[in-house]
């Protein structure tokens with residue numbers, strides 16, 4: 001019972017209205033921390049998961065084995081959640097969603113999602129800033145009620161920033177009446193930059209959400225053929241599926257328990273929102289679609305045929321060249337995530353996936369000889385190109401408005417567990433450092449105790465199988481002071497990540513082959529362009545000759561019509577009176593005549 005009390009999300013602060021709703025122990029059980037524990041209840045569900053694992057011949061993730069995390073995590077869990085949903089709150093939320101007051105407010109503003117129909121509707125003046133919106137606008141009502149607002153899109157993030165600036169300024173003004181007049185004025189001017197709709201009221205509300213239970217749709221069996229269960233996580237079961245229509249294989253993650261209407265609904269949506277914004281990089285697992293079915297959340301992702309890094313290192317550890325590739329790929333993925341103002345917050349070997357493709361593209365066999373045949377021959381036999389990808393985006397949050405729900409404590413830096421969120425980018429770097437250490441054979445990583453603290457103080461042994469440089473880079477990435485850790489951009493300057501040295505022969509050969517294909521394509525295009533140019537020149541010559549022999553009247557007429565053509569748009573564009581139009585016609589004639597004269 002005390003476990004629930006500690007981690008149930010019951011906040012005693014007056015602004016949380018959950019205390020009434022969580023009145024029975026059963027209700028409290030439902031309000032577990034946001035950390036994805038759908039399949040688990042502390043009493044016995046672990047066994048259920050173990051059974052599922054055994055049935056599917058899978059290895060139970062260390063996180064699902066009984067563990068005692070550092071205490072801060074549970075304490076932190078007290079403040080992490082959205083107000084637990086009850087039928088009452090869901091009703092309230094959906095009623096609120098039906099009465100949008102503003103086209104854009106600070107939290108939900110996002111121009112991207114407003115269809116042209118609404119943007120162009122009479123009376124709807126849209127701009128890139130939040131504006132008051134008439135209550136009676138039916139078209140916008142429909143849009144608002146028909147879709148979620150993804151808080152991670154660039155526009156939403158921008159609006160969050162603006163809102164922060166306003167709120168922060170307002171708060172400072174409230175508490176600091178003694179600001180010198182000039183400074184105060186300057187701040188007001190800055191404030192006005194963000195808002196020239198001074199009458200725009202502050203709106204403090206979470207981005208509106210469609211109730212998942214209202215958007216259930218049955219797609220799974222209709223659109224996919226289930227091939228096998230490929231993984232079980234805390235959040236969901238992951239199936240390998242074949243799409244009946246496009247014939248491609250996907251990984252479909254299905255929440256273990258129904259999430260619609262539960263306090264986990266937002267958690268599930270968070271992963272979808274993050275995927276939708278971040279699914280366009282080679283080193284981030286690609287996202288295709290998501291939907292709710294039987295109140296479960298389903299996410300259709302790219303299928304990574306190499307499984308997870310965690311599964312991989314259970315067979316063998318990576319050698320230094322492979323670690324370099326891993327580092328290069330994941331740092332690229334992180335750079336992409338960070339460049340979107342977002343952080344992963346649960347980076348670890350279990351959330352890194354591998355895809356394998358044959359080293360040599362089949363189409364290069366009959367290509368021209370570019371002098372690299374020896375290289376191809378050498379690697380042709382067995383090699384695969386491995387691409388590492390960041391997956392499981394359930395903990396992604398924005399750095400500007402962080403809703404941090406820390407991931408696996410084995411990979412997290414101390415400052416996060418102490419709720420210091422000033423350097424969130426560097427938290428991901430720490431986790432990557434720990435992942436590298438584990439992948440090189442330094443695991444299993446401690447979950448707590450003195451060992452856990454030693455790792456956070458930089459007091460852990462170098463790995464003998466790694467070079468001095470690599471060991472020192474891992475130490476730098478896991479430095480106790482987040483400011484000393486490299487960023488996802490500056491890490492590429494490290495000698496270890498020298499672009500040539502960090503690639504295996506197979507990779508280089510693969511890249512070469514791809515470039516060669518591009519070259520071939522360009523050559524073909526060049527040839528085609530040359531042909532077209534030649535035929536154009538051939539057809540052009542007789543025309544010029546013909547023109548020379550034409551009578552002056554014809555060429556004059558051509559010149560005159562050209563003059564009219566150039567004049568016409570001016571006429572049609574201008575909204576002049578009839579008299580003016582006539583004047584233009586006369587001018588036009590005079591103009592053509594004068595040209596005619598000049599020509600002669």
Ligand SMILES: Nc1ncnc2c1ncn2[C@@H]1O[C@H](COP(=O)(O)OP(=O)(O)OP(=O)(O)O)[C@@H](O)[C@H]1O
Pocket residue numbers: 036061063230231232233234235236237238251253285301302303304305307308311350351353391392394
């Ligand atoms: N795109 C994918 N391709 C191949 N396998 C996958 C993919 N996504 C997930 N899996 C498999 O399913 C397992 C669980 O996936 P995932 O980490 O996304 O779930 P989770 O519920 O969020 O887990 P946890 O919270 O424990 O990290 C992975 O460890 C992996 O074995």
Ligand SMILES: [Mg+2]
Pocket residue numbers: 233350351392
């Ligand atoms: Mg995972």
